[in-house]
Amino acid sequence: MSIKKNLLNLKSKLPDNISLVAVSKTKPISDLEQAYLTGQRIFGENKVQEMVQKHEIMPKDIKWHMIGHLQRNKVKYIAPFVNLIHGVDSLKLLKEINKQALKCDRTIDCLFQLKIASENTKFGMSKNELQTILNCDEFKKLENIKVRGLMGMASFTGDFDRIELEFKYLKSIFDDLKNQFQEFKIISMGMSGDYELAIKCGSNMIRIGSHIFGSR
Numbered sequence: 001m002s003i004k005k006n007l008l009n010l011k012s013k014l015p016d017n018i019s020l021v022a023v024s025k026t027k028p029i030s031d032l033e034q035a036y037l038t039g040q041r042i043f044g045e046n047k048v049q050e051m052v053q054k055h056e057i058m059p060k061d062i063k064w065h066m067i068g069h070l071q072r073n074k075v076k077y078i079a080p081f082v083n084l085i086h087g088v089d090s091l092k093l094l095k096e097i098n099k100q101a102l103k104c105d106r107t108i109d110c111l112f113q114l115k116i117a118s119e120n121t122k123f124g125m126s127k128n129e130l131q132t133i134l135n136c137d138e139f140k141k142l143e144n145i146k147v148r149g150l151m152g153m154a155s156f157t158g159d160f161d162r163i164e165l166e167f168k169y170l171k172s173i174f175d176d177l178k179n180q181f182q183e184f185k186i187i188s189m190g191m192s193g194d195y196e197l198a199i200k201c202g203s204n205m206i207r208i209g210s211h212i213f214g215s216r
């Protein structure tokens, strides 16, 4: 199957309110161009250097999403252009994003990554850590970031009952916060193997790599 066919096929199955992030990490520019020509405008990368290089080459109307773990000392490289940072998991990182955004005279949209999987290999915060950040004065003073919602990755397992519990857990926290913070709009959950379930559980942003571009 071609990238174009994969993408059109996937899009035809998605409800209108779902944003599709085409996860193009490790894939060559020619693959991204095919997706672009099919109309795709949101691309997700997980490595700073790769995203910077692709951003330089690709058309400028693309929205670049950083979906991977972001090191503080690398924020400066993506701050001038990144559209959404999915993996924010500490106040320290958020403060650095705010600082770099200010330098670029921008406001950068971010998602807090929550740890919903039971495996200990995944990044992300606990619900308590998140509450602590949201309630602290330092956070409230950050004017060049906007927290737009939450992101989570389910366990890497074939046990869909477990994945469903994890997605529902993230959705319940999202619903709570949505009522307190009017800018909370995005819940980023669901990948190639579990996006249908994620949508059923209330996701409105899915991050799809291999279903579009083939296996890595």
Ligand SMILES: *Cc1c(COP(=O)(O)O)cnc(C)c1O
Pocket (backbone or CB within 6 Å): 023, 025, 046, 067, 068, 153, 191, 192, 193, 207, 208, 209, 210, 211
């Ligand atoms: C790689 C990656 C994806 C996409 O994974 P696929 O299974 O190829 O769809 C989604 N989210 C994150 C955070 C990733 O690192």
